[in-house]
Amino acid sequence: MYKIIEIVEICPKVCRFRIEASKLVKKAVAGQFVILRQHERGERIPMSIGGLDKENGILTVVIQEVGKTSASMNRMKAGDHFRDVVGPLGLPSHVEKFGRCVCIGGGLGIPPIAPIALALKEAGNQVETIIGARTKDLLIYQEELTAASHKLHIATDDGSFGTHGFVTTVLEQLMKDGTPIDNIMAIGPVPMMKAIAETTRAAGIKTWVSLNPIMVDGTGMCGACRVTVGGKTKFACVDGPDFDAHLVDFDEMTSRLKMYHKQEKIAYDKFLHSEECSYKDAKAQTGSETEA
Ligand SMILES: Cc1cc2nc3c(=O)[nH]c(=O)nc-3n(C[C@H](O)[C@H](O)[C@H](O)COP(=O)(O)OP(=O)(O)OC[C@H]3O[C@@H](n4cnc5c(N)ncnc54)[C@H](O)[C@@H]3O)c2cc1C
Ligand code: FES
Structure with missing residues (x-):
């Protein structure tokens, strides 16, 4: 489990997450990415590394709401946990003295x-x-x-x-x-x-x-x-x-x-009209922690 330390909406539908992931952060370098899973049955979605705080073991990712899973993630709160943060994945960017x-x-x-x-x-x-x-x-x-x-x-x-x-x-x-x-x-x-x-x-x-x-x-x-x-x-x-x-x-x-646009749109619309989405939106507006 990976604890979210902070979530800030930095522009409409775009949230910056600071996540505790000390082992991953220790190994990660610029240009790599991670795969996040919100819960046991959640979709695996790739996200670029948007910052590495090596001293405190904090990973930054910035997520734009474009479909079902990103919409659900952007409704999480500080203190919530991601089930998995897998990485670092991919090859590092080419860094040398170019000029x-x-x-x-x-x-x-x-x-x-x-x-x-x-x-x-x-x-x-x-x-x-x-x-x-x-x-x-x-x-x-x-x-x-x-x-x-x-x-x-x-x-x-x-x-x-x-x-x-x-x-x-x-x-x-x-x-x-x-x-x-x-x-x-x-x-x-x-x-x-x-x-x-x-x-x-x-x-x-x-x-x-x-x-x-x-x-x-x-x-x-x-x-x-x-x-x-x-x-x-x-x-x-x-x-x-x-x-x-x-x-x-x-x-x-x-x-x-574009291969799965039709299916992605159906899943997104279904999520936006779901009880899970209205509950999370209501909780965000009132700050209430009461279970639905
Ligand atoms: C290496 C990499 C780094 C990325 N970094 C970021 C990032 O820093 N911030 C960010 O907001 N997004 C990033 N993305 C895109 C992000 O993974 C997708 O927007 C996300 O998976 C959408 O999931 P969804 O369920 O919300 O939407 P869906 O309904 O699944 O899809 C909506 C859109 O996202 C694209 N998409 C869907 N699933 C994937 C997937 N598994 N991989 C890639 N694209 C997908 C689709 O083509 C579609 O246009 C990155 C993708 C890759 C491959
Ligand atoms: S995501 Fe499966 S081969 Fe790259």
Whole structure:
């Protein structure tokens, strides 16, 4: 059992969890992920590591409500326990002294970019981070990324904060500023990672993306997380999650991510209309601990 020390809603439908997991945290490094299970019969869902407090053995994950299990998890409270937190899983991100590094995070890709930016900074690189969101209210992790990078650039689609445009708008500006970029690491929605790959392809800048296909076991046995990279089949859970962006078949990944949308929508709607959901929402509003 893994105790939740703190849950904070950092923007609508997005919660930051701080979880006691000292053994896992001791071994984990930037770029890896974990698999969470809420209870004995719960679904296993993969989550990136959004922070590692090695001193206190605390793992940070940031969960966006997109379906049944994430909705149920985001209704947990401090003091509740996860049944399982499995990990660290996947290979660590490539961290060495490259020179000038650009880290890019979009949406839920922003939290996991923070430990990677910090590791690159600690390895002696000059780290600039770009984060993007649709609008100002959806920007998260600014404090953490300011600390983890030498410079933080912000872009919003609607121009409500920072550069008006996408993370690629800022990346194009940085590519033109005269100082060569030696390494790029990007995490975010698939269209964002694909656009970054196209932006850097002609310039031949080494670009890594962290892929988030559907996963089940997370140990290379089920094949659910199959992706095509450089014409070869790879399993993101054990061969990744980081891959060379210029070799990833993003279109195949997009279509595989949509495979179960119909079933996922049915399960989510059923949960939102369930007694479990109304009980947890009522408890959150009143703070009452009385059993339903
Ligand atoms: C390596 C990795 C790291 C991730 N990190 C984060 C993170 O830090 N924060 C976050 O909010 N989400 C993250 N995700 C996505 C997260 O695992 C899914 O959103 C979650 O499983 C949805 O479960 P659900 O039951 O709420 O929704 P579902 O109804 O199951 O699905 C809703 C959406 O989530 C996707 N999804 C469903 N199951 C999985 C699965 N097992 N693996 C991957 N995607 C799935 C579906 O394609 C669908 O678009 C990560 C995924 C991977 C593979
Ligand atoms: S999740 Fe099963 S092989 Fe990767």
